[in-house]
Amino acid sequence: MKKNVIKWVLPVLVLLNACKKNDQPVTTAPLLQPAKGVYILSEGGFAANNSKLAYRDTAGLVSGDFFLQQNPSLTAGLGDLGNDMIIYGSKMYIVMNGSGNVTVLNAATGTLISQVSFGGSGTSNKNPRYALGANGKVYVTGWDNSVSVIDTTSLSITGTALVGATPEGLAISGNYLYVANSGGLNYPDYDSTVSVVDLTTMLEIKKIKVGLNPQKIEVNSAGKVYVTAYGDAFAAVPVPATVSIINSSTKLLESTLGSDYQFDHVRIFNDIAYFYNNYGGSNIKMYNTLTNSLIRNNFITDGTLITTSYGLNIDEQNGDVYVTDSKDFVTAGEVTCFSAGGVRKFSFSIAPGVNPNKVLFVR
Numbered sequence: 001m002k003k004n005v006i007k008w009v010l011p012v013l014v015l016l017n018a019c020k021k022n023d024q025p026v027t028t029a030p031l032l033q034p035a036k037g038v039y040i041l042s043e044g045g046f047a048a049n050n051s052k053l054a055y056r057d058t059a060g061l062v063s064g065d066f067f068l069q070q071n072p073s074l075t076a077g078l079g080d081l082g083n084d085m086i087i088y089g090s091k092m093y094i095v096m097n098g099s100g101n102v103t104v105l106n107a108a109t110g111t112l113i114s115q116v117s118f119g120g121s122g123t124s125n126k127n128p129r130y131a132l133g134a135n136g137k138v139y140v141t142g143w144d145n146s147v148s149v150i151d152t153t154s155l156s157i158t159g160t161a162l163v164g165a166t167p168e169g170l171a172i173s174g175n176y177l178y179v180a181n182s183g184g185l186n187y188p189d190y191d192s193t194v195s196v197v198d199l200t201t202m203l204e205i206k207k208i209k210v211g212l213n214p215q216k217i218e219v220n221s222a223g224k225v226y227v228t229a230y231g232d233a234f235a236a237v238p239v240p241a242t243v244s245i246i247n248s249s250t251k252l253l254e255s256t257l258g259s260d261y262q263f264d265h266v267r268i269f270n271d272i273a274y275f276y277n278n279y280g281g282s283n284i285k286m287y288n289t290l291t292n293s294l295i296r297n298n299f300i301t302d303g304t305l306i307t308t309s310y311g312l313n314i315d316e317q318n319g320d321v322y323v324t325d326s327k328d329f330v331t332a333g334e335v336t337c338f339s340a341g342g343v344r345k346f347s348f349s350i351a352p353g354v355n356p357n358k359v360l361f362v363r
Contacts, residue, residue: 034058035315035361038322039066039110040335041085041094042353051082051096052353055110056335064332064351070110078103080121085358088133089152092360095140100125102140104155108362114155118142130169132177135199139177141167143185147177147197161202163195171217171225173248175199178225180214181207188235194227196251208253211242218268220289223248226273230264241277260294261285269314274299274321278357282306284323301342313359320345324356335359 037057044050055066063069067078080098087093092107102116118126118140127143137158138150143166149159164181171178176196183191193207194214211229218226225246231239241264243257263275263285272295273287282305286295299321300306310326310333319340326333332351338344350356 034318034320035363037362038315038335039085039092039360039362040324040350040353040356041082041358041360042333042350042356043082043097044080044354045330047080047098048354049077049080049098050352050354051078051080052350053078053082053085053094053110054350054353054356056348060346060348062348062350064349064353066110067105071112074112083128083357084130085360086131086133086138087360088138091152093131093133093138093150095128095131097127097129098125100127102128102131102138102150116150116155116157118148118157129167132170132172134172139170141170141179143167145181147179147202149202159202161197161204163197163204164193164207165191167195168214169216171219172199173219173223173225176205176248176251178217178219178227178246178248180210180217180227180229182213182215182230184213188232190232192229194225194246206251208246208251210244210246210253211256212239214244216265218266218273219248220268220271220273222271222290224254224289226266226268226289228264228266228275231262243275261287265312267312267314269316269319274312274314276309276312278310278326279308282309282325284309284312296342299342300338300344302344304336304338304344306336310355311357311359313361315361317361317363322359324359326355326357329355 040054042052053067056062079096083097084095087107092105094103100118100120104113118128129141131140140148147161148157151158163179165183166185168180168182179195181191181193190213192212195204210227213230216228227244229242231241240262243261245254247254267274275285284299308326311324321338333356336347
């Protein structure tokens, strides 16, 4: 679920094979070749139990429900609200917010290895949100105000850090984990902090004040931590989205970008930040995080139209940018691949997937 809880709660209120211990990310030399294939996660609709994992190969063939194709005995499918996925080592970890688990697949084949329970879909559901792999572990935020640690060998939760309210995105700089505390479940009393967690002790050492309702976090090569926040568009006096910058050396808020940067999502690649709003419009702004300067007001240079930019991921081997389009949040979504220069290369539907939010690359 790419938006935080307010996207779903408001309508309701208005109506209601195993890896080694040090499993590390797969890395390859920059051959400037596209990925062999791409996985696309679609979160589906709220409480609709219709998350999908699609796969597109280099010939352009798309399997819209690759998970069931590769796991035909699992007729129930992925489950409810696939919010995030990562590839770490030889495994893919899919964070199922509504179903309350992290589904672990073989990254090469898409076959099921295990499911790590976060309380299931009942009242004990920790509602896992976002994942990050590092140090032979996978760190997962949960709406019970925690970050859980999954051991990549035993595929079990081996530790927990307590953070702020309704945590969302997370990133690592040095030996510290930065966690965006949205406070979304406390609407309208949002949080506006980032928790800093010592990875050695898994203890929160401080909170840093940022924009209202923070969501995504990315780090550049200089250790600057970029935090995008939704604000509150429904307040009596609307609060706009913001971009805050934390200095990871001092662990202090360094600056907040001006009114030209009212964006709630960010992805950083080669120190270039791509800012966008995943629930309103399609503009994607490019910003150089080392020179603190605008590159382009809109990344897309050929006039290609995206209805609603819901996710953005980059093939780090050749620089291609994949933008997921949620369309009207009900019908099947679409993915468009652009060159690094913002020119469309190809587009494809991921039907029956609804609300595509993440693209991963197979080497």
